[in-house]
Amino acid sequence: MNRKRELIDLSHPLDPNRISLWHTMPPFTCCSVATIEKDTFSIHTISMGTHTGTHIDAPCHFIPGGKSIDQTPLDVLHGPALLIDLTHKQAQECISWEEDLPYAEQMHPGTIVVLHTGWSRYWAKEGNEYFEHPYVEPLVARELLAREIAVLGLDVPNPDVTGSGGHPFHAIFLGGGGYIVENLTNLEKLRGIHPVVSLLPINIVGSDGAPVRGVAWDDS
Template sequence: MSRGLTFTRLADLAHPIGTGMPRWPGDPPVTFLEVACREEDGYDLRAFAMGEHGGTHVNAPLSFLPGGADVRAAAPWPLLLPLAVLDLRGRAAADPGAHCAPDDVLAWEAAHGRVPRGCLFVCNTGWHHLWREPERFMGVQWGALRAGPGDAPPMVFPSFTPDAVHLLVHERGAAGIGIDTHGVDAPDDAEFLCNRMALAAGAVVVECLAGLDGLPPTGAHALLAPLPLCGGTGAPVAVTAFIP
């Protein structure tokens, strides 16, 4: 509020954390364990466990870069950033492997002006609507269509291209990139180039965003507050949008 931020409504851009939610292959599932109950202890208490990159989360440089900062040192949290939202839903509906490429960023600028310096640039692919269908969210069924005989089906979902990330963080000065799929990188990019490029430039990376449909292309702000995990390679993050 000290910046004179005004808004008419708030929106939660993080998915609820629960068992059965989509997760990267090999990541641990979300588990809950009853530790105390009111009948015996006078209060209810559960322990829970999940991967640091589960649910709506930020990635820390430590996850991809030698000597990188952990999640606590990655940014001056909580972080308030202007939001720029690219609507990729139409193309992603026709092609589950659609990419946000430099031409998409330039087309966005032709319609809405130059990408604001210091913004969080987010792709709305519509994938957040598949959150309750983990196999569809991870694109396993589309991968099965592309797999050869006897091959394990790869994952297929929309993402950024490294060239688009370079344009955003190096040429436009974006402070972060985000997407509503499980990765800013294409799932077949074993080098995670988009993550590496953004994090090496000091930008924030947010994945598995929710609730993007109600956001305007410009004018909103996002407040990001991850769990301050000591040594965290990433962390679940609360993301609140302030919408004018």
């Protein structure tokens, strides 16, 4: 009998009462419009931005003519992951290629690189800590693309400095055909295993982003 795999949930729950959203983002709402008691069935309406919660950035998020979510090949969003421990990083500290990512020999084409800063601990907390996260220098985007890394996942809301008005990492990585998955969680559970991850989005035609229900499991 095959042993059932234990799945690790990498996505934050979407809860309108417990969520981190940058102030320029549309609010997330989930409202009942039919109930079993009144209508014999239950239905809710959902309103949200395409970059709410754990989600993926498609190239057209910043790149004119870039691929949209429905044009994204699913095979690039599923595969072996390289987890990089960056939990020593402080607020608004730079993650650099030379100092923080000496893992080039492990970055094989098709590997999904996942940066673990531990910042998901600030998700939905009062204050602005979640948006004062470490950021990734643009050189990292170039080096990942040079190694045919198409997907970068992070447990922060942005590989660039949130609120700075600049998006250099996005521009380079998405411009090179890459995809960015933001607001991951539970990455500490990937330590000590050989993780495979699945980061599949809702198939929204023409969209620049979409929610992701990310999962991982041990492939050892």
